[in-house]
Amino acid sequence: MKKRYLTFNILLLVYSQLIFAQPKNPNYDEGKIPTYTLPNVLESEGGIIVNSVDKWFNIRRPEILKLFKQNVYGEIPQQDIKISFKLQSIKNDALNGLATRKQVKIILSNHDKTLTLSVLLYTPNSCQKPVPAFLGLNFIGNQSVTNELDIPITTNWVGNYKKYHISDHKAGEQTRGCKTYRWQIEKILKNGYAIATCHYGDIDPDFDDGFQNGIHPLFYKEGQNKLQSDEWGSIGAWAWGLSRILDYLETDKDVDGSRVAVIGHSRLGKTALWAGALDQRFALVISNDSGCGGAALFRRRIGETVEMINRSFPHWFCENFKNFNNKEDKLPVDQHMLISLIAPRPVYIASAEEDRWADPKGEFLSALNADPVYRLLKTDGFAVREMPAVNYPLFSRIGYHIRSGKHDLSEYDWQQYLFFADKFMK
Ligand code: GCU
DSSP: OHHHHHHHHHHHHHHHHHHHHSOOOOOOOGGGOOOOOOOOTTBOTTOOBOOSHHHIIIIIHHHHHHHHIIIIIOBOOOOOOEEEEEEEEEEEEETTTTEEEEEEEEEEEETTEEEEEEEEEEEETTSOSSEEEEEEEESSOGGGSOOOTTSOOOOSOOOOOGGGTOOSSOOOGGGTTTTHHHHOHHHHHHTTOEEEEEEHHHHOOSSOSSSOSSSGGGGOOTTOOSOOTTBOOHHHHHHHHHHHHHHHHHHOTTEEEEEEEEEEETHHHHHHHHHHHHOTTOOEEEEESOOBTTTBOGGGOOSSOHHHHHHHOTTSSOGGGGGGTTOGGGOSOOHHHHHHTTTTSOEEEEEETTOGGGOHHHHHHHHHHHHHHHHHTTSOOOSOSSOOOTTOOEESSEEEEEESSOSSOOHHHHHHHHHHHHHHHO
């Protein structure tokens, strides 16, 4: 009898823990969005009205960048670390002669620590070099983006995916080519672009370990073993890594380093936007279904919210960002300002109709509210005021589509990105 009572109590305890551990149900009702006011992208904190290109670049842009660093993605440490490039292999007739394939190691070191990024680069053989390029991080390793059998399977941490038989954070043979549809490598090459990628786990494994692995410890000062509350999280690290790959691409004679588009899906879409904001060498930026912390406005509090993202992914942003859990109105920025940091460079924001967690409307509204900056900088900005119909892409300087279907990076998405890139990078 006693034993039964104990079991019942334990079950009750476990059950109540489970209930309390559940995230609050996300809101998907437009009618329940609290009234909010977006910070004015063209007025400085001190009340200066930003009405010239000069005031934008000298006053407001640096201010907004700083606000994002301090409150959202974290500051990037300012130390110079050693970086070197090593060509690991070159294959002149990859993909039946369509491309030249290079595998390059980027070796980063500081104090006594070293980190190596493995970059996979295809350049089209039929084009006059140097060519413009797309650069994006991948989720499961370079072997996942192509069916070629001689790309080593990453030995670094990967997320667990039942579908690809990954249960212990180690990728196996089953992951070879499992994401080819997301990369459309042949199509990209046939359109005259190079494509470069690297596994995001090379830069920082995507789990919360108090920043003991990945790139962060390379920057720890003597005696430091954790981050300050305003220092970079994982998104900041991935974005920084993209810039190091661009450092390499600038040295590759087959690639035109002044025409590199940075692209990312989902958490890596957030990363692509932040990379484009931080590093003005990126000529074009593409955000695919980036959602909360990416293109979607925080203040709408629909789908994923600040609190939810910080609870599920406590390592993505800086510690200070947690101060805004359920306090979106206190944020000195919102994501239209992230888009504006990319201006006047072309930026493409893509959503998927069924991706409600990422708040497609909030992604559209960021684009719309970044338009005044793009116009101040003498571009055509964003061509519409109302959300376009599903599958009607838009190719103004701020490009946009909402396609039918789910959260993913599809062939349809790539078709639009290629068209957009042709317009602005060729
Ligand atoms: C989760 C997360 C999103 C993120 C997505 C992804 O759904 O809540 O913010 O964009 O993962 O990266 O796949």
